[in-house]
Amino acid sequence: MASKDTGLQPHGGPSYPRGHALLLDPLLNKGTAFTEAERDALGLRGLLPPHVFSMEEQVKRVMGNFRRKPDALEKYIFLTSLQNRNETLFYRLVQENLEEMIPIIYTPVVGQACLEFGAIFRRPRGLYISIRDRGRIADILTHWPVNDVRMIVVTDGERILGLGDLGALGMGIPIGKLSLYTACAGVHPGYTLPIMLDVGTDNTTLHHDPLYIGLNQRRARGAEYDAFLEEFVTAVAHAFPKALLQWEDFGNTNAFRLLHQYRERICSFNDDIQGTAGVALAGLLGSLRISGAKLRDQRVLFLGAGEAGTGIADLLVAAMREEGLSEAEARQRCWFVDSQGLVVQSRLAKLAEHKRPYAHDHAFVATLAEAVNALKPTALIGVSGQAQAFTEPIVRQMAALNRHPVVFALSNPTSKAECTAEQAYTWTDGRAIFASGSPFPTVKLGEREFVPGQGNNVYIFPGVGLGALVAEASQVTDRMFLRGARTLASLVSAEDIALGRVFPSLTKIREVSLEIATAVAEEAFKSGLARRARPADLKADIAARMFVPEYQSYA
Known part of the structure; x- marks a missing residue:
């Protein structure tokens, strides 16, 4: 990683093109910001309008x-x-x-x-x-x-x-x-x-x-x-x-x-599986600060049993195991509805490999609404790409079952979201803890104002990647994503919680990424996967390596 003082390193050091070729290089071009001295030294005189901005x-x-x-x-x-x-x-x-x-x-x-x-x-x-x-x-x-x-x-x-x-x-x-x-x-x-x-x-x-x-x-x-x-x-x-x-x-x-x-x-990871898992787990952990419940007591029902859904469940199981549950007990708290209905033992022979650990011993039901009624989940997570799949009766049933029902409509883009923020808040009288994959505007309900959280992978994958790069990790482990998710959840402020938001503001994303990168790099060093020596001040070392969009001086 290059700091702002060594930002030309990816180009091989201080050697760079001149004249018209320099203006065509997006990493080096400053456009009308080239100074008078730079224009003379780099053969740019006449190639730019005279005013320096x-x-x-x-x-x-x-x-x-x-x-x-x-x-x-x-x-x-x-x-x-x-x-x-x-x-x-x-x-x-x-x-x-x-x-x-x-x-x-x-x-x-x-x-x-x-x-x-x-x-x-x-x-x-x-x-x-x-x-x-x-x-x-x-x-x-x-x-x-x-x-x-x-x-x-x-x-x-x-x-x-x-x-x-x-x-x-x-x-x-x-x-x-x-x-x-x-x-x-x-x-x-x-x-x-x-x-x-x-x-x-x-x-x-x-x-x-x-x-x-x-x-x-x-x-x-x-x-x-x-x-x-x-x-x-x-x-x-x-x-x-x-x-x-x-x-x-x-x-x-x-x-x-x-x-x-x-x-x-x-050194690799799949963002759809692991990144989505990290941000969803962070959202669930944040929701507990509103509901006052414990993670180990949650029963989560997923609509969609693909990469995102089973990735979230796998990381959730790991987090519940840290809180004292066995793997079997933790998996029993994760349920799936796919295109054929509830994922259960009677369907095992025809299930894809990644679904089988979540095929529980339960009577088969064909629809999401029936699954909500039968399982009484505390959280409903949509990763199906099925627009409006969280219907009014389903969301109202979630509200009847829970004082603060968790409703995460994570499918992207916005047109594929399982419900909107306004629907979730309206159908639950403002009691839902809502997050979505794409942004929704602020919702006003009576005298209250809700700022829906965006469960976007951007909260997780940049920090995880930065931490792995700085540590020169040989692998990216599930444990790193677990550390990243817990770090993200810890950064949700009291102000965020008051607005019903379970993620920090996007305006703080670089600070969030730095904290996550530090936690991930620390995990890499702790687990012996780092290929460089640990610096004395890890967080400061990472911060110094982060690119700052400032023009280089060519004088």
């Missing part, structure tokens, strides 16, 4: 342009263009306006951006590696201009948010996630690399789209897919030995097994 003046100008855009997608395109020409200014703008910018550069707008990715494609960012490139992936990695990559986010586009198989259009996700790593946790943008693994798509609409930017063929699966992924991981480990690999938006059939297959071979 401060960064503050540049931020004011671009913010005005941003707010004049007619809709969210146009704002996304505007920010992408800014990032592609001046990354320092882009990150200063985002960092100073986090609550306004994060929904644009990531969820919910990134979902629409992915759907439109081919149409709005302007300039390539990251690497596109297709299955036709088998046998030469190692060579393709050398085409990236930075040889010291530390953070990679990779997808194969099969399960983009709640939108399904978008193939190569899913590249918007790695790009967006890495932007959040920099904005929210200070990972230097020069160390980041988004990668799209194009193995085809089963989306027939894309097959008939003449402007589709990816391979126009059905998805490779089985032995061909596995050999491709094996070559990819081997090449990454060799080319970028200090890199952390984040798996993102892979389909259920591949996500779990890729995580288990490679997590000990290369």
